[in-house]
Amino acid sequence: MIKIRGLHHHFNIGKKGDQRQVPVLKGVTLEVSEGEIVAILGKSGSGKSTLLHILAGFMLPEAGSVMVNGKETSVLKEAEQADFRLQNFGFIFQNFQLMPGLSAFENVELPLKIKGMDEKERKLKVENLLQKVGLQEVAGHYPNELSGGQQQRVSIARALITDAPIILADEPTGSLDSETEKEILLLIQSLNKKLGLTFVIITHDEEVATVADRQYRLHDGELVKGEQRHAI
Template identity: 65%
Template sequence: MIEIKNLSHSFYVGKKGKEREIPVLNGISLEISQGEIASIFGKSGSGKSTLLNLISGFMKPGSGRILINGEDVTSFSEKQWAAFRLQNFGFIFQNFQLIPSLSTFDNVALPLVLEGVHASQRKLRVQEILQRVGLLEQANHFPNELSGGQQQRVSIARALILNPQIILADEPTGSLDSETEKEILNLIRELNRQQGITFFIITHDEEVAEISDKRFYLHDGALVNGGVSIEV
């Protein structure tokens, strides 16, 4: 489902014509199959976030290729990427990225609004998803009225609302206490097993990595052991 071939990327700092190259990723190659939970595990600064941004099209790689469902997305335009993300990806963020002025219901419904889904259909779909993540009773609550775990469940519900094949998660439990972390990880496992959703998670937390079918260890921009995944 996700295939990365010899992906490299650098940042450049300094004045134009005198830029200094800072390599961030070096020759990354990996494969993730449909229905797997895969994690990129590594310390801060290892290149995890850059890799996620490249896979999701928010950055263009310096070299290498990215294929999603066999389609080479490496040279997509911003317009192509915007449509592709909406159709294929859901996103879960460490800091939830909820809109403070919108209720739980409206935060989850936002992607449906952008897709032009009729209000009556939106209501049914959002209620279904909120029931799924255990937040139907909090539908009219605003983010500041929810716990951290509840806010992350709202984020997960929003990620699920368009039935994505792949969910990209950036430190999904990084802002949560250990007990709430377990609840969110159990929910991710449940969604993966029952709905076959592919999860691609970046994390520095070993407990998060342990729920994965595949773990890839990233160190200083390169995969440890030549990119061989560790089956768990």
């Protein structure tokens, strides 16, 4: 499903004219199969977010190849990347990234609106999904009226609404307390089992990585294989 080969990337650090290059990814290679949960662990600044951004098409790698569902995404133009994301990826962010002016229902509905889906069809789909993630009661609430766990559930629902086969999660429990964290991780596991979704989770939290089928650790720009899944 996802094949990353020899990914290289660096950042320029320092003032203009006095910049130095800091490599963040040094030939990263990774394969993720359909229906797998893969966790990428790493300290702050280890390059794990850069890897996710390249995978999502938010930025282009300096070298290497990213194949998703048999398509080389690192050569796509901006508009093609956007279209590819809409069809293939769902996103869960650390700070939820919900639209403050939209209700929970409208936030989940947003990707379908972008997709151009008919209103009736859209409404039905969003209602069903909100019920699945236990948010039907707060569908009309705005993000500032929801708890952290509820906001993350809305964010997960938004990631799932387009039926994208791959969910990219960047520190999905980073803003949550330990109780809510467990709740969200259970939801991720359940969605993986029930819907066969593929998850790539970026985290610094060892606990979060326990839901993964496979764990990798990014260290000095290189990806090292870690432990296997064990129960939460």
